[in-house]
Amino acid sequence: MWVAVLILTLLTLWITRLLTRTQIRPPLPPGPWGLPAFGNLLSLSSELHSYFATLARPYGPILSLRLGSKFAVVISSPSLAKEVLRDHDVTFASRDVPVAARAASYGGHDIPWSPYGPEWRLLRKVCVREMLCAATLDAVYGIRRGELRRTVRYIRSRVGSAVNLGEQMFLTSMNVVTEMSWGGGVAEEGEEERASRGREFRRVVAEITGHFAKPNISDFYPGLARFDLQGIEKKVKACAERFDGIFNKVIEQRMKMGGGGEEREKDFLEVLLKMKDEYEEVEDDGKSKVSFSMTHLKALLMDMVLGGTDTTSNTVEFAMAEIMNKPEVLRNVQEELDAVVGKESIVEEHHIHKLPYLQAVMKEAFRLHTVVPLLIRHCPSKSCVIGGYTIPKGTRIFINVWAMHRDPSIWANPLEFDPERFLNGKFDFSGNDFSYLPFGSGRRSCAGIAMAERMVLFSLASILHSFDWKLPGGEKLDLEEKFGIILTKRVPLTLIPEPRLSNPSLYE
Known part of the structure; x- marks a missing residue:
């Protein structure tokens, strides 16, 4: 009798535990x-953003995939992104x-890729405080102005001929970033040398960022990473070594120069070198110590090159x-510019806050062609529940902002380029409205929002105020996108400029 009671008791406990475990741990x-x-590797598309959007139709705004030995989750709704x-x-x-x-x-010793912790907090604090804060951006307005005036002069020299606009804006952004970072101006170069250097830099940046988004066996089966079967790691290191050589050269020159005197503003490199000396061991909340090494210094310079060029020029x-x-x-933008700036003057950055329609154009471009369509992948440090589903520790998290920005339940006529949807001031890109996240949200949101906003607006205002534009004869406008960690235009935009300012000296 007692044996039957014992068996019944154990069976009851086992069933209760099983039911309790089921209740505590929701399904995947x-x-x-x-x-x-x-897993689902063989069905992946090279255009991940649109592929994930297609999968969300039958499976919903949170779905999972098995990618080799990795588990991945795709989020496609504002409410889940908020969670x-x-x-x-x-x-x-x-x-x-x-x-x-x-x-x-x-090795991941930079802001986008460092694991969350004391090292990441130090890197972000240094970058935001010394490079990307409003006071620093105000102080280096002359750099932005000088490079955009140089770009306007170059375009003026190409009147009647086709201009590769993305390439030209990349060169402008690159020169602004290098001048801010280490005084990397190239005034001694001729325009042709400058353009050639810009094309080469753009090729290298595009190759690096392109490899970030390529399906890589090493990412799906980490045990095979040491073999680098596709050669992606080798290729990226070869590209990165080009920039590393530049960094080593400018660092060596700056260290030989010493402080450089008090007669000029310190650039980012000078600040970082000082930080390296002062932050060899830094207390973080009294609990742990972090260092700021030469590796961190060069990783931050790489962040500026990769994060401050393609993103701006592509937008x-x-x-x-x-x-x-x-x-x-086009008519509305130019009428606004003429009313605020006039054709007897040139655009200055102080005009920008008086150009609400141009700001709406920029916001609409951020929405429809989200520059980082899946954001940078997140990874939970412990298992948790999102949207009623279990997300295991270590899951690869894709947040499909591109799909959210084209969701007809959120946006009226979502595939239509309509700047007027932003004229009411409802949306900003601070990350507080989860329907509109061009720069992400939370503590890992983009650190360069303020710089991106200034560069995109000043660039658009300058080239639209100074020139009328038309397509080369016989060409059709192509708006097709090409997926990457940074979204690009599949067919480069080439346009023919014509002067529209009344005084030729304004182009000088």
Whole structure:
């Protein structure tokens, strides 16, 4: 008798525990079936942002995939993005770092790819406080102005001929970034040398960022990473070494110069070298110590090069393509510029706050052609529940902002380029409205928002105020995107400029 009671008791306890475990741990998010060992790898598309948006239709705004030995979750709704980026911000503050990104960022010792912790906090604090704060950006307005005036002069010399606008805006952004970072002006170069250098730099940056988004066996099967079967790590390191050589050269020159005197503003490199001396061991909240090494210094310089060039130039290129596709938008922008600036003067940055329609054009370009369509991947430091589903520790998290920005349940006529949707001032890109997240949200949001805003607006205002534009004869406007960690225009935008200012000396 007692044996039967014991068996019944144990059976009851086992069933109770099983039911309790089921209640405590919700299921994994739904998703397509995968093959043994491969999971869903073989069905992946090279255009991940649109592929994930297609999968969300049958499986919903949170879905899961097996990618080799990795588990991935795709988020495609504002409410779920809020859970990840705000409600569980600290849990999801670390990164799932692809091999290519680690190779380009000195082992992940930079702001985008460092794991969340004391080292990351120090790096972000240094970068934001010394390089990207409003006071520093105000102080280096002369650099932005000088490079954009140089760009206007170059375009003026190309009147009647086709200009590759994305390439030209990349060169402008690159020169602004290098001048801010280490005084990297190239005034001694001729325009042709300058353009050639810009094309080469753009090629290298595009190659590095392109490898970030490529399917890499080393990322799906980490045990195979040491073999680098596709050669991606090797290729990225070769590209990164080009910039590393530049960094080493300017660092060596600056260290020989010493402080450089008090007669000029310190650039970012000078600040970083001082930080390196002072932050060899830094107390972080009295609990742990972090260092600031030469590796960190060069990783931050790489962040400025990779993060401050393609993102700006691609946004300007997409915005100009959409403007050319909508004559009424072009007319509205130029009428606003003429009313605020006039044709007897040139655009200055202080005009920008008086140009609400141009600001709306920029915001609409950020929405429709989100520059980082899947954000930078997050990775939970512990298992948690999002949207009623279990997200295991170490999951690769994709937040499909591109899909959210084109969701018809959120945006009226979402595929239409309509700047007027932003004229009411409802949306900003601070990360507080989860329907509109061009720069992400939470503690891992983009550190360069203020710089991106200034560069995009000043660039658009300068080239739209100074020139009329038309497509080369016989060419059709193409708005197709090409996926990457940074979204690019598949067919480069080439336009023919014509002067529109009344006084030729304004182009000098």
